[in-house]
Amino acid sequence: MTRSDTNVTMLAEQIKDGARLALPSENSGVPVAVVRALIARGARDLRLVGGPTGGFAIDLLVGAGCVASVEAAGVSLGPRGLAPRFCAAVEAGEIEMIDSTCPATHAGFIAGEKRLPFMAVRGVFGSDMLKNRSDWFVIDNPFPPHDPVVVVPAILPDVTALHAPMADEAGNVWVGNRRELKTMARAAKQVLVTVEKIHPGNLVKDSAMAPGLLTAPYIDLIALAPRGAAPTALPPDYGPDDAMLDSYASAAKTREGFDGWLADFLGPDGAA
């Protein structure tokens, strides 16, 4: 086992069973290496929050039996269609699905980042999310014209885990234009990051790179994990592994197919 494997495993150990775990949307820094370690460990009862949506990683965790609930504005395999294990688990009543809508999840994370109790969001009226969710409701705008407005509570995950193109030696992580990752991280109690590589020096002093950084004070642990987001894409470093995602989409249509695919994915050391 290489040192970086050890680190990813240690990092995944920080995510306790039952944790409320926020994960980036597809192709936005999904920490697949950590997800793999969680499955290898046999993590249970995770309460996932998509940022604001999810894909391969959520489907994988659900299929592997690690998940109690999913809060997301959408879960899919993108161009490959529905997320088969996620859909099957919802249909079988095996997980709780907490449907959201993107701007409401963003608002919840922003409120979390600012430790505000709530934030308003435009629209959402008439939707069944508003009807079904006891934690969303309509108040009167306290300002003229005192129109009804939907408010949602802060989202404060136990852990936000993400994968990024690089960290620097000072522990700053470059997330580029995925600004919502900063928000999700700052809203969380604990922040775990895997990266492609360690960049020498301190990127805060690089005026071009600084605006894309999630800086060291927000981060609890960093581990090296080359291609740690694969098979999902990590712009600008790499695109999706189409062959692997195709094989997943096809295999995961059935329970048996998924189990076989997962065994291959975990490899011979995969069993916890």
Add this chain to the structure above:
Amino acid sequence: MTRSDTNVTMLAEQIKDGARLALPSENSGVPVAVVRALIARGARDLRLVGGPTGGFAIDLLVGAGCVASVEAAGVSLGPRGLAPRFCAAVEAGEIEMIDSTCPATHAGFIAGEKRLPFMAVRGVFGSDMLKNRSDWFVIDNPFPPHDPVVVVPAILPDVTALHAPMADEAGNVWVGNRRELKTMARAAKQVLVTVEKIHPGNLVKDSAMAPGLLTAPYIDLIALAPRGAAPTALPPDYGPDDAMLDSYASAAKTREGFDGWLADFLGPDGAA
């Protein structure tokens, strides 16, 4: 008159007398060239909003008689002490001062950026801003524990004007880590930008530079204005012009001193 002078003048013409004009905090991209053009034109009744504070430019505009009101969390010359024309104008009752506090102004701009009617802000209780401002008040948090929380309305300036290190040929402006400039721009009805230089190509495609961009869709007009923020600093391009700021701080202590300094600053063509 050079082309860039013409452009700054044209750009300043967009700012109508009486406009609610948001300006960046000191050393964060203050559009001094535009301020100079406003004074040369004899602009009147501007309602300035500091982002969230102000310094040299606000003092200059106030001293030149261009200002009806200032909304800010603070106005000062930084290491050079109080803003003399601003203080004199408040003491003489010549301008309306609308005192704010930094996080409330930030919250107002963020609400403006999202076109939300209001936003909550932590603290602020017991302050005379809360007492004096009819547009700030306390509501009950709609979520448990239903604690009192201060809410402030969206700030929607008529114009946000700023100076930046560069624009690219596609009209994107790089503001680097001055994230609040993006927020202030997106909250405004009109956005006017001066820049040090035009960068070839399209920086949206440069993953390092992209996170620091205010992109073209948000911007109404761009004009070249080399050293357009001087004598204030424009990191990372240049620091403050200490000699000029020292001479200002000293001269502006009196009405006569200010008038003489301003005449020099405007130059022989300065009279509108």
Add this chain to the structure above:
Amino acid sequence: MMREYTKEEFLIATMSGLFGDGRFMVSGVNSPIPAAAGLLHEHQQPGFFVSIHGDPNRTPFVDGGVEPFDMAAQGRLDTFVFGGVQVDGQANINLVSIGDPKRPKKRFTGSFGAAGLYYLIPNIVLFFPSHSRRSLVQKVDFRSASPQAPEGAFRQGGPKWLLTDLCLFRFDPATGGFELASVHPGQTVAAIRDATGFDFVVPKDVPTTAEPDAATLARIRGDVRDGLSVAYAQFAKDCIKQPGS
């Protein structure tokens, strides 16, 4: 040369005609026809620009997932196309599930941004390319987005059109229902009634949806096909004819 076009080419041309005089459209995940219609509209409406998910040259966002929603709130996002599993006669759309949502017969993706954007984007086109009583229903099983708000609610946009493979409906915000705007070539009002699970208004004269002219088809098979191939190479190849054909 009549009818010398694919179903997709017809829908691209028709949809493009619904995009009006706005300036900015975002086409979401898995939306080749809306993306193509946006590209076509760029030629028809100077100043119009379509952002295409999956095309890095057409992704002008630099502040992550929040930015398009803030842009919509700012009135900078004029046009959007929503699909779904079901749509009903009140323009409620369902992207979530069939059956009881707590224990659905069939689960789908989720609502994405629809519930918010439904109040912010002036020109929303609902696109259901498989017109049947299973997709155009009396009442959706789950409301992912609804135009039905309490009185006085802020609204700067909403659904305007419902385009299917059989016809085009116009949504009337005053009545909260659909009116048949045109029937596609070869279709009849009766056939559309048969295939539709909700009631709708039928005006006295129902025009036939215009067929794309030669210039439009040439444009679709030229610039649009090229531009679309960045994000949707397979679709462009399979569903749009070769240039000059």
Add this chain to the structure above:
Amino acid sequence: MMREYTKEEFLIATMSGLFGDGRFMVSGVNSPIPAAAGLLHEHQQPGFFVSIHGDPNRTPFVDGGVEPFDMAAQGRLDTFVFGGVQVDGQANINLVSIGDPKRPKKRFTGSFGAAGLYYLIPNIVLFFPSHSRRSLVQKVDFRSASPQAPEGAFRQGGPKWLLTDLCLFRFDPATGGFELASVHPGQTVAAIRDATGFDFVVPKDVPTTAEPDAATLARIRGDVRDGLSVAYAQFAKDCIKQPGS
């Protein structure tokens, strides 16, 4: 060697002792003594870091002016020093004006972030280095920040100490008033009463504020002086002695 230190060195050493076991402090505009006290505290408290306005190597913010306020809300900003024009016996501070604020006799800068941060930062030190009845008043003319909130208001911080050039007060959130914590060398309780416009509690035994020891002075004149010179070269030169003196 007794009293072989400047007034500023004494205040730096004393203030540093108030910074407790927090990890992150931000020192604002025009705050050389707080900045120096922060630098000194870095040596006394492992893991402590002071951000200094004007020192690019000590400005870890990458998201503009909002970030420090969000950090404060997140509980990541432990220590802050506020000054002002006036402070009263209820720890209200005034950074705005003397007289009627609508038409003040004297206008100052404004409240900056104090009104919000007063509820978010656990360890707030008020610093009024010119102790007199003009600055320590019965009732401030303008409340830039106040700890007086409605019942149940969210509060994770507030003023803890009031340091002047004559003494140190401790703020008691239970009574909402100040208690004399120590008098600086050479001062008396009576002199402090004389110079103070508000009432305060005087415990039976009032200690004298400790003087900085030789090691502390050496540290101030060494690393602290060097570090401070980036943002406050003139102050470091004028108010801190040469190393070894």
